[in-house]
Amino acid sequence: MSVLLQQLANGVIQGALIALIALGYTMVYGIIQLINFAHGEVFMVASYGGLATFTLLPDDLKKSPAVALPLMFVGGIVVAVLVAVIMERFAYRPLRNAPRLAPLITALGVSVFLQEAVRVWYPNATSNLPYPKVFPEGSLSLGSVNIAWTGVLLVGLSVGLSVILQTYINKSRMGRAMRATAQDPDTAKLMGVNPDRVIVLTFIFGAVLAGVAGVMFGGYLNNINIDMGFQNGIFAFTAAVLGGVGSIRGAVIGAFIIGLIKTLAGQYMPGGTQYDYVWIFVVLILVLVFRPQGLFGEPERVRA
Amino acid sequence: MRQHSVKSAAIVGAALLVLAACGSNKTEGGGNNGGSCDTSKGTLTVGVVAPLSGNLSALGIGIKQSAELAVDEANQKCTVKGYKLTVSAQDDEANPAKGAQAATKLSTDPNVVGVVGTLNSSVAQTVQPILRDKKIPQVSPANTNPTLTRGNDFLTAPKRQFDNYFRVCATDDLQGPYAANYLVEKAGKKKIAIITDGKTYGAGLAAELSKQVAKKGGQIVGQETVGEKDTDFSGVIAKVKALAPDAVYYGGEYPAAGPLSKQMASAGLNVPLMGGDGIFDGKFIELGGKEGDLATSVGAPTESLATAKAFVDAYKKKFGKEDYAAYGAFSYDAANAIIGALAKTIDGAAWDESKRDSMLTNVGSYSGSGATGEVKFDQYGDSTNKVLTVYSVTSGKWKDVQTGEFTG
Amino acid sequence: MSTSTVSTPDTTTPVEKRSALAPLGKPFAAAGGVLGIVAALLPWVTFTLNDGNWPDKSTLQFFDAPFAVTGFRWHVLLLGVLILVAAFAPTPSKGRVVRALGWGLTLVSFVNAAYITVKGGGLGAITALDGVTAFGSIVGLVAGVLAILAGYGIGIEPVGEWKFKVSTPVAYLVLLVSFAAVLYAVAAMLTTGGVGTSNPYSGAIFLSFLGFAAGVLGALSGVGFIRWLSALSEQHRVFSVIVLAACALLLPFTDAGNEYWMTVAANIGIYAATAIGLNIVVGLAGLLDLGYVAFMGIGALVAANFSGAATAHFGITLPFPVAAVAAAIVAGIFGAIVGSPTLRVRGDYLAIVTLAFGEIFTRSAQNNIGGITNGSNAIPGIPPLSLFGNEFNKSITLGAVKLPAGVLYYILIVLLVAATMAVFANLKFSRIGRAWIAIREDEDAARAMGIRTGKMKILAFLIGATLAGLAGAVFAHKNGTVSYESFKFLESVTLLAAVILGGMGSIPGAVLGAALLFVLPEKLRDFEDYRLMIFGLALILIMRFRPVGLIPDAHRRAEMIERADENAEEAHVEAKKA
């Protein structure tokens, strides 16, 4: 029983992390129907950005978590946003009217490029790097279940930010513009919405969330490596698909489901943790085949 | 559009030129001339096959540079009379097919006297036969899979596989059981959980350990595998924690082991983590290795070996930092074995391909004291250096707690 | 939703620019040509570099041997002369030709200048130092840029068209000479900079040669020669194929005929065959497959398990042809399974399904699923193929000629590549191929034409996977070991990069792409750490600037194919009569 509870807790924390990344996928897909394959790498780059920020701090500031931690978040987010904006402007925007495969292949290229760039140019990035100990230490013990405080923080941030995002998109003027562009870019344009601005903004929102996720990832797990983006990116993409691409709520719920599948499959399914990824991919394939619109998406109408 | 690309090409070109425009290093970099040694007979090459690009390049570059260090020293000391030595490093991309290509490239060069490499056992499998056909000795700094030297039934019916293949590192069937003895007999940990990264090194090590644990009356309570690129181990830890082990043995390398240890502690699983030489690295502690964690390593403790310190100092002097990585010292020893054997083979005469047979014999009978201890090979090509040391993390540093030979 | 548009930057030269440069065209070309020749005669390096002379006597010692213009300086000289000839002789599409030659000159000068400065250290090496001057590279660069500008000044007209017809014997001769030149160029390209490990400048020499070759090819293409030649080879398709195959089989007899290049060429061939299979899926049917290398892995595993290797699982040893067929079939079945979500899933989602499948494959193979992959220990010791007692990895002697080791593998793989090319070409010009292209262009419209799109897409996956499985079987024996590490995600990306670089849907493109992705890393060891980064960047840039790839899928003229059909039919009818 306590194992189950512990695994559920682990799953929820993983889900919270995946949710932050999945939102970026789902928003971009909702607007321009692009699987932004490189979004996972934005998350990875943000993590290194946060670490770099810490490294650059003067020594006395490093010792004060109250200063260092917010600065790391800022650093991570700034790097993520910069990368995302550059990527959108120079890689994706010129291809907006290209055949469908072109932006997808570009996204793949961006992904490989970012990962390699960090590996080659970030000092010692060839192996895992430790994350600074400025995060709250220790853990919350509920009976036999142990939850690190950083995990609690991660869940809080993830749920909080997705609620804010959902509200913003539903209530604000820009949010309406986003939804309009997602529905019908041409009409939205006629209504005076600048699609370029909306798209850039979408990328920025995704990057901010990925930035938070990147820094929190380091804080929660104490170590980062250049492969974290690819792996978690795939999980996040699966979550977005599971929830129904384009749906904010769906992405978050999908992410928690994926987190739980991973930990529970590792615990209870045959093959154990060796095959926990495999189950996620199996779920992905099953969802795509049997409910391609996801749990919360509308069935797609055929355009003729 | 075209205008743009012309412009940017021009800018890039200009930038490159400006970057390069730091005057001239006309006098620098030519230090390979071997000082005052006689190099009249030409140049001979020590090949290196290792991953120089991709994820494993840190290890590969450590191997390459350590071999370069050995060659430089030999050039300075005029170890090989009449010849200048160089290193030719080939990238195998950790891919067996590319490894074969790299080996072919080296094997077609008559001046290649020996090859240091590979890192991956799977790459070694393709490299071995190619070099054997040309009778080029291959000394691996890092392959720990016992089948490479002694075949599939390495315990029951060992049989030499390739007479050109040697290695200076310890095999899994030595290190694993030694660790098992320590855990069960010395530390009294009867219930042991195993986690591996599923790669040749880690899985092999863990397999040998578990056999010995059972022999000594201990119990393997569970076995889990994590992905080699994982960073989050919470699922595995929760699973292992439920089994209430006395210790966790991790078969793999420090990048995952450090965080694993740390996450074990924060998940409330406060038992020592033990691993092989793959986790015996300062980075393990940096990444979260905790007090009381254990590791085995080949040879006697470094502090007690003047040769090891000398290697580290020389490496730092040549390359500026200590990035020789896990297998640097082994690679240095491997290169020195080749150089030593070459010096003996040539012995004032001239190199030609007819000398390859005696070169093989001389590598086999090489004996020297290297950065990892005594370097010598047994009848299978394995290192005879069977001295192992158990280290423990004590006040933020690795400290040796037991040194000895595995005796069964 | 959108249509694929091919934008060729060449045709969109800004008008302003042309008008501003127009009067300068000829003078610039003249200056560029003359400076190019001067650059070839000037010294390039002020001192002997640390690792020895810059290749081919490019230091001041040049003037000790004034006629020994070799290596890249010979190329520079030639380019300079060609620029002058092109600018002042009646040349079709003059601007294009001059521009291409200018680019060649710029590239050659730039590569050499960059290597001298980086390797030799500093600008001093290519300017003036200790009272010695060596401005060759700078003059060369200036000449190249002038020629490029001259090209724009003269004006970029459409590629020249050669109307004249030639008789069959002459055509055969032209084709023979052209393909022989290609063979020579390939061999030269492979062997530039030496095979051994000794030459520290091999990368520079190779790149420089590549720049020269690109310039000359660009010029030939601008003149219209390439177009004429390809039309000619279309007309004499059978002859061309035979000559091309013969050229490929003659490679072992050239300078590149050594064990090392045989191995490299064999590896290129295996990946090229796989890439052609991928090209069916990506290029023809327009389905992105990100886990494609898994099919090669499956084929290799099947072949390995039936090979009689010590760790093979089934304990059955099948002769290679049987095992290869089994490998192809098993891979094909998996291809169909992986492709089956296409019945429900749209293109870009499918890419993710294939990625997931690829990851499942590596994971399972690493964990030794079913005991057939031998996990992380791999399956080593797969015996090399042999024919009449000749092991394929040994050298053979034909009469007086001793052929390098691995030549039999090379021949086998050339045949494999030829077979996959034939499969690709035949399918492309068939009912199925048209259906695939229709699906790629507009899936809804394709369905409205009665094409069972789901079935066709699965067929694409099946055939692609079958070819990959076949290549995998050869791969297993060629390398002697099969490990999951050979079939990871990045290998899929590499294959995809090969297809895209060469040109989606284009057969020679896939071979060229695979060749470049294999030869470049071999030649450019200085950049090996940047290999993957450059791949990534290349994918981005190609999609942005040249989505059709290096050798675009030139739409074959229907009449050519028709003629082939009719010829075949006539032949058939006559055969019946006889």
Add this chain to the structure above:
Amino acid sequence: MSTPVLEARDVSMVFGGLKALKGVTLTLDEGKIVGLIGPNGAGKTTFFNCLTGLYTPTTGQVLLKGNVLPGDPAQVTDAGVARTFQNIRLFPSMTVLENVMVGRHVRMKQGPLASLFHGPAYHRGEKAARERSRELLAFVGLNNLDDELSRNLPYGDQRRLEIARALATDPAVLLLDEPTAGMNPQETEATQQLIFRIRETGVSVVVIEHDIKFIFGLCDSVSVLVQGELLVEGSPEVVRADPRVVEAYLGKPPEEVQHDVEAAAASAEEEQA
């Protein structure tokens, strides 16, 4: 009375909560041309998609010569119903001839093996398909353009190519979705003649069109669709005279409607140019 070639019985289509079609019934007799008109958003294209199998009707059936059509566009085409698209959907980087040959797909017997090995049967089949395609191209008036990429054709030619491509499937029924959109009067006239000639070959035709004058001049029978419901059905004369049509169709007298539509056509043409 003989079975109609195409019959839609009580077809309804619901998207989410939106009722796009409410029990539409339509019959097409052999050798006839039926027109389908209605204001924007009346459900014409939805209805078309139901006829071609792109949508499966929520209720109701579509029958071809008395047989229920399968709910899959490919099989519908195979059964003998071909279509064109409102916004032309050719295969842009295929040649003109290849586009039409794609239309021959369902009528070719070439299997995977023949495709792979190019035996004599392949060459015969390809030749036959090519000849038939050429015939159709000549029929629609596209001579000597075989090797042109379809995306390089002028607009009117693209429309005709699309019709040729549809005819290549040897259909019993041809569905044309706004075949004259964006055409000038001469081109429209030519299209009308083309459709008459298509009818002469024994193919029955359903046309969706905005241009009422064109429809009335072309069709044997006209159906008016308003807000998903069939308002009126009958000969052009009957429909023209029906006051409900006039009212529903923009709420203006017929002459003005006429005028509007022509103006719209003219402006569309300008856009094209």
